[in-house]
Amino acid sequence: MADMKADDMEQQNEQRELLASIGDLVERVLGDRHDVLCGTGCDRETWEKLGGELGLLAAALPEALGGMEAGPAAHAILMEGFGRHLVAQPYLSTMVMASALLDPAGAAGAKWLSAAAQGEMIIVPALADGPNDYDLQSANTVVDMGAEELVLSGNKILVRDAPLADHFVVLARQENGDSESPFLLMVAANTQGVTREDFKMIDGASGSHLHFDGVRLPRSCVIASGEEARGRAEQAMDDGTVAVCAEAVGIMQTMLDQTVEYTRERMQFGQPLSAFQVLQHRMVDMSVVIEQAQNITQLARGKLHSRDRATATSACMALVAKACRRVAQDAVQIHGAIGIADETPISGYFRRALAIEKQFGGKQFHLQRYMKGSNLS
Numbered sequence: 001m002a003d004m005k006a007d008d009m010e011q012q013n014e015q016r017e018l019l020a021s022i023g024d025l026v027e028r029v030l031g032d033r034h035d036v037l038c039g040t041g042c043d044r045e046t047w048e049k050l051g052g053e054l055g056l057l058a059a060a061l062p063e064a065l066g067g068m069e070a071g072p073a074a075h076a077i078l079m080e081g082f083g084r085h086l087v088a089q090p091y092l093s094t095m096v097m098a099s100a101l102l103d104p105a106g107a108a109g110a111k112w113l114s115a116a117a118q119g120e121m122i123i124v125p126a127l128a129d130g131p132n133d134y135d136l137q138s139a140n141t142v143v144d145m146g147a148e149e150l151v152l153s154g155n156k157i158l159v160r161d162a163p164l165a166d167h168f169v170v171l172a173r174q175e176n177g178d179s180e181s182p183f184l185l186m187v188a189a190n191t192q193g194v195t196r197e198d199f200k201m202i203d204g205a206s207g208s209h210l211h212f213d214g215v216r217l218p219r220s221c222v223i224a225s226g227e228e229a230r231g232r233a234e235q236a237m238d239d240g241t242v243a244v245c246a247e248a249v250g251i252m253q254t255m256l257d258q259t260v261e262y263t264r265e266r267m268q269f270g271q272p273l274s275a276f277q278v279l280q281h282r283m284v285d286m287s288v289v290i291e292q293a294q295n296i297t298q299l300a301r302g303k304l305h306s307r308d309r310a311t312a313t314s315a316c317m318a319l320v321a322k323a324c325r326r327v328a329q330d331a332v333q334i335h336g337a338i339g340i341a342d343e344t345p346i347s348g349y350f351r352r353a354l355a356i357e358k359q360f361g362g363k364q365f366h367l368q369r370y371m372k373g374s375n376l377s
Contacts, residue, residue, distance in 0.1 A: 066114060076301050128171075143174050150216075151215065156168075156209070156210040252286075293323040328349075
């Protein structure tokens with residue numbers, strides 16, 4: 001028994017050291033490239049560097065795929081780092097959510113995830129039919145299964161990162177009499193019949209409405225079906241939600257840091273704004289809110305593969321979404337009108353914080369889901 005406890009402690013220490021080293025690497029890489037990455041859109045050159053050159057994208061993957069096997073903790077570290085530096089890369093889509101949708105133990109899943117981790121491929125989930133990005137129940141996207149091929153028809157609304165995608169993982173349904181069977185399909189973005197309506201989101205990220213007009217696909221494109229497909233889609237949505245909450249922590253902390261620095265430099269009535277007690281109290285309140293968000297995100301991250309996943313995820317998103325609005329509003333109000341000017345760094349963080357407040361259903365949806373204690377299905 002003592003030997004088992006010693007082994008467990010040694011394993012935990014090794015895990016902590018690994019995560020600390022990943023955190024140091026993330027901060028060093030993003031800090032060195034801050035001027036190139038911060039507040040700019042995604043480009044393939046940067047994505048390839050983050051993967052093939054720096055090895056950051058593979059941190060959460062199994063060692064067999066060239067990763068560090070750090071799991072959800074690595075996702076959280078990278079997403080928080082991306083939040084601090086306002087990095088707009090499709091890591092959430094390609095490495096967090098796609099990892100839950102694809103089977104890393106299977107030959108096809110291993111090939112796709114390895115390519116993504118090297119920065120050679122961008123995989124984007126297209127799960128919700130809309131009008132909301134969390135709705136997995138509607139059936140606007142349907143698949144007709146033939147003997148040798150299948151035909152995909154329908155629409156996907158508000159697909160984040162879609163203009164960047166090489167492949168989509170599409171959730172579709174086949175009608176079987178009175179019931180519907182879900183399928184997860186790997187669809188190349190350049191397949192005939194796949195069209196996009198591209199647009200920019202409030203935070204500057206790219207997105208699309210996808211249209212599938214009788215898209216003919218080989219049966220080998222089926223990743224999963226039935227309850228397995230449904231379960232993977234729900235897991236991916238929860239993994240993505242918690243990862244976004246980690247990003248929000250990084251964003252809020254940077255907004256607080258910028259606000260503190262601004263109040264030290266901005267003079268009013270012959271003294272810096274930081275000397276005013278009412279602003280001191282307000283920034284302390286912001287710090288408390290951020291710490292609460294960080295703690296509940298860590299808790300939810302540990303529950304992602306447990307029976308409590310759904311309630312933990314929804315509790316996390318409900319609190320973090322509320323925190324995003326609180327911190328974003330306070331930071332901009334303390335800055336004054338200049339806080340929403342495009343020339344001011346904090347304005348980009350403000351827009352991303354407000355986008356996160358609504359992402360994956362935001363506070364209202366997750367409060368309802370938490371109260372019901374149910375999954376997305």
